[in-house]
Amino acid sequence: MKLLVVEDEAKLADYLKKGLTEEGFVVDVARNGVDGLHLAAEGDYDLVLLDGMLPGIDGLAVLAALRQSQQTPVLMLTARSQVEDRVKGLQAGADDYLVKPFAFSELLARIQALLRRGRPSQTPTEATILKLSDLELDLIRRKAMRAGKRLELTAKEFNLLSLLLRRAGEVLSRTELAEQVWDMNFDSETNVVEVAVRRLRTKLDQPFDRPLLHTVRGMGYVLEAREP
Incomplete structure (x- = not known):
């Protein structure tokens, strides 16, 4: 299955790509909101991992733009731990929310849970x-x-x-x-x-x-x- 990681922190992006590739996923990486939005709009991804704070366009703006044209599952990754920040992300259309720092095992479990739901236009x-x-x-x-x-x-x-x-x-x-x-x-x-x-x-x-x-x-x- 094909994933898109939109994350500007190079070390974390490389870590996620390596770990998810070892789990058998095909992974593309974007380092800013502009590139992330372009890839997400043009590529056929099963899930998007989206950082909340990005250069160019922030994560919430990327999410809002995506939700105008598609319902690809989006898992938000952010350092913001306040309840109101998580609520904003979910209300904007995120399917799940994970606060940094996080364990890779939890990230993987959340990805698998979202993928089990499938896309709305598909049966499981x-x-x-x-x-x-x-x-x-x-x-x-x-x-x-x-x-x-x-x-x-x-x-x-x-x-x-x-x-x-x-x-x-x-x-x-x-x-x-x-x-x-x-x-x-x-x-x-x-x-x-x-x-x-x-x-x-x-x-x-x-x-x-x-x-x-x-x-x-x-x-x-x-x-x-x-x-x-």
């Missing part, structure tokens, strides 16, 4: 369950099942499978996989994608009769249910 199944043939991916519970059997995946393997499943039938290049899953510019000397795909295929396909993850020579990889 549409929002959180991906399926292909006998493969099922639960994005909230972080579970992958095939033919009723649990697949024990690492966070990166889960993220890789999630991307492939979201775009099932589409050939994804090594460059795109590296950018989307590892947030890195692809280096031809790096075999991180090939290694990850090989390990995922061992868990996803080898125990079963019908492979789903296919290599397209010279182009990349595709997840699809092909006829025998």
Whole structure:
């Protein structure tokens, strides 16, 4: 799932991106209100983490602008602990409010709770369950099942499978996989994608009769249910 962090404190923003990426999320970061509003308006995010005090446009103004066009869940992060400040944020359209400093475990729990609600235009199944043939991916519970059997995946393997499943039938290049899953510019000397795909295929396909993850020579990889 894709998150946007709008936070001007560089150390905290980097900490959040690292921790949430390790949990399997795809994370973009904006350092000010102007960039945050632009990304939130243009990107297809499942949730926005929004600092209350930002340069350019403050968090409440960003939130108010977003609520004119979309209902993406927003979790406000702020150093303001006064009740009236929290009330203002919630009244402006925030879905939850977390006061700094906070424990990462609590932040993660609040994110998961908000994601479980889904977007108003989606049913919970549409929002959180991906399926292909006998493969099922639960994005909230972080579970992958095939033919009723649990697949024990690492966070990166889960993220890789999630991307492939979201775009099932589409050939994804090594460059795109590296950018989307590892947030890195692809280096031809790096075999991180090939290694990850090989390990995922061992868990996803080898125990079963019908492979789903296919290599397209010279182009990349595709997840699809092909006829025998």
